[in-house]
Amino acid sequence: MKSRVSYSTFSIVLSASVTIFLLALCLRSSKEVEMFYTLALLLVLLIIPTLFFAPLSIRADKDYITVVSPLKRHRIAMNDVESVRLFQPTMGAIRIFASGGYFGYWGIFREGDIGKYTGYYGKASDCFLIRTKSGRTYVLGCNKPADMVKFIEQSAADKD
Numbered sequence: 001m002k003s004r005v006s007y008s009t010f011s012i013v014l015s016a017s018v019t020i021f022l023l024a025l026c027l028r029s030s031k032e033v034e035m036f037y038t039l040a041l042l043l044v045l046l047i048i049p050t051l052f053f054a055p056l057s058i059r060a061d062k063d064y065i066t067v068v069s070p071l072k073r074h075r076i077a078m079n080d081v082e083s084v085r086l087f088q089p090t091m092g093a094i095r096i097f098a099s100g101g102y103f104g105y106w107g108i109f110r111e112g113d114i115g116k117y118t119g120y121y122g123k124a125s126d127c128f129l130i131r132t133k134s135g136r137t138y139v140l141g142c143n144k145p146a147d148m149v150k151f152i153e154q155s156a157a158d159k160d
Helices: 009-028 033-053 145-159
Strands: 002-004 057-060 064-068 073-077 081-086 094-101 104-111 115-121 127-132 137-141
Touching: 002 145, 009 033, 009 094, 033 094, 057 145, 081 145, 127 145
Parallel strands: 115 137
Antiparallel strands: 002 057, 057 064, 064 073, 081 127, 094 104, 104 115, 127 137
16 A cells, blocks of 8 residues: 655745745855855755655555655564554654654654654644554654555554
């Protein structure tokens, strides 16, 4: 099963605004070499992590749940899944090392009721929570979260 990740309006506006703003500043400062390189470095430091962590889609098969990012695949073994359920993260989640909307929500977060988790999602309303037997917690999001939860439940049950 595969489902795309759609980004919230806030995430789209934030990502576009920050990127365009930094590009415009780079172009404007092209005659000031030191300023240009500083701004270009800042832009690169923002964009590189997004290529490795910004979620594009979620795939699940009988063996793995895979978060697809532009340059990396993040896998969770199906036989490690302890539980899965629909979940909606709150805006009160603390970002430990995470993006709070720049090309989605991804990274390590902490939330009062579930503790520390790794998140990959575009909209809080499209999420589900996975707890693993190894003690890790993931919040993933895609366009069909209820269908994905059902698929994962069935696949994880078949592995036991």
